Amino acid sequence: MSVHAPTTAVQTPTKSPSGETLVEVSGLRRVFDLSKPWLNRMIEGGGRVSLTAVDGVDFAIRRGETYALVGESGSGKSTIAKMAVGLLPPSAGSVTIGGTDVWGEQSADAQRRMRRKIQMIFQDPFASLNPRWRVQAIIEEPIKAFNLLPDAKDRTARVGELLTLVGLDARDGQKFPHEFSGGQRQRIAIARALASDPTFIVCDEPTSALDVSVQAQVLNLLRDLQERFGLTYLFISHNLAVVRHVATRVGVLYLGRLVEEAPARELFAEPKHPYTKMLLDAVPDIEMEGKDRQAIAGEIPNPVNPPPGCHFHPRCPFIMPHCSTDIPPPHAVGNAVARCHLFAEGAGTND
Numbered sequence: 001m002s003v004h005a006p007t008t009a010v011q012t013p014t015k016s017p018s019g020e021t022l023v024e025v026s027g028l029r030r031v032f033d034l035s036k037p038w039l040n041r042m043i044e045g046g047g048r049v050s051l052t053a054v055d056g057v058d059f060a061i062r063r064g065e066t067y068a069l070v071g072e073s074g075s076g077k078s079t080i081a082k083m084a085v086g087l088l089p090p091s092a093g094s095v096t097i098g099g100t101d102v103w104g105e106q107s108a109d110a111q112r113r114m115r116r117k118i119q120m121i122f123q124d125p126f127a128s129l130n131p132r133w134r135v136q137a138i139i140e141e142p143i144k145a146f147n148l149l150p151d152a153k154d155r156t157a158r159v160g161e162l163l164t165l166v167g168l169d170a171r172d173g174q175k176f177p178h179e180f181s182g183g184q185r186q187r188i189a190i191a192r193a194l195a196s197d198p199t200f201i202v203c204d205e206p207t208s209a210l211d212v213s214v215q216a217q218v219l220n221l222l223r224d225l226q227e228r229f230g231l232t233y234l235f236i237s238h239n240l241a242v243v244r245h246v247a248t249r250v251g252v253l254y255l256g257r258l259v260e261e262a263p264a265r266e267l268f269a270e271p272k273h274p275y276t277k278m279l280l281d282a283v284p285d286i287e288m289e290g291k292d293r294q295a296i297a298g299e300i301p302n303p304v305n306p307p308p309g310c311h312f313h314p315r316c317p318f319i320m321p322h323c324s325t326d327i328p329p330p331h332a333v334g335n336a337v338a339r340c341h342l343f344a345e346g347a348g349t350n351d
């Protein structure tokens with residue numbers, strides 16, 4: 001997990017979300033087929049090999065909320081993000097946004113209306129902006145694609161407005177991406193994401209490629225835009241110091257399964273699942289400075305052949321006999337939900 005906290009103060013969430021569910025992820029599953037082509041299997045031998053990247057994930061995001069997904073590399077964060085925005089079909093389960101199933105049968109018109117309301121901001125603003133296009137063309141692309149402003153003059157004015165909104169100059173539309181710094185390029189990517197007037201934005205590691213000194217500025221911009229336009233974010237990050245500042249709720253993923261979900265403040269103050277505790281122990285944040293830390297014990301197992309029962313049991317300091325055979329169901333612990341046998345009735349606590 002990354003340990004870099006932004007150097008400038010990040011504004012913490014001030015408004016509480018409305019309570020109305022906007023995004024509902026239900027029984028989401030994605031299996032990748034890693035088998036060799038059938039002819040190679042015939043000649044060289046070997047059977048089918050599959051990898052379950054996301055294994056029955058459920059969560060809901062309220063309107064105006066920032067829901068963060070955290071977990072080590074390979075835990076399934078990006079795969080969930082791609083399924084949520086309509087880039088990758090799920091093997092099972094569903095994602096509904098405003099009651100519409102992202103992967104459901106619907107008319108082309110309804111599809112377009114829904115796609116317009118979902119946008120994504122990627123980790124690397126150097127890779128996500130076409131280097132041969134002027135910023136004007138980059139930002140107006142979704143406006144054109146969704147036919148929002150047929151008149152070119154209106155589009156230029158709108159791009160100027162969007163550039164100002166993200167803290168750039170209205171005339172920057174004439175420049176090319178290479179004329180901007182990393183932080184400015186991410187602002188351009190944000191302006192482009194806003195161009196279709198979305199309600200839901202998936203931010204996949206939006207500041208991980210940026211200098212620590214500009215991370216807080218971009219995070220604050222995202223926060224301001226959220227308050228101004230009532231945006232709902234799914235925020236993917238392996239940087240817990242960042243998540244701590246931006247998230248309203250947090251879901252912790254381990255090998256494709258959610259092991260804990262809790263309001264952000266509660267998760268950081270009082271983590272419940274042994275894996276969450278281990279993750280937080282590995283992050284040098286302000287409160288923990290100077291204290292002894294426990295390194296994350298062991299390595300993440302091979303996802304092609306994950307441990308049975310609770311996937312975390314081989315690394316867990318609180319292992320009990322049935323942890324290696326039974327998948328833990330969700331248990332409510334305060335405002336958190338933890339999938340750990342320690343919280344089953346009669347199992348005692350993990351203190």
Ligand SMILES: Nc1ncnc2c1ncn2[C@@H]1O[C@H](COP(=O)(O)OP(=O)(O)OP(=O)(O)O)[C@@H](O)[C@H]1O
Binds near residue numbers: 032034074078303
């Ligand atoms: N197209 C694919 N084909 C095969 N396996 C894949 C594919 N995409 C992802 N995976 C596997 O699925 C698992 C989850 O990957 P994913 O990228 O969602 O994790 P992540 O938590 O986002 O990790 P990172 O922080 O490294 O991006 C990993 O084991 C990965 O190797």
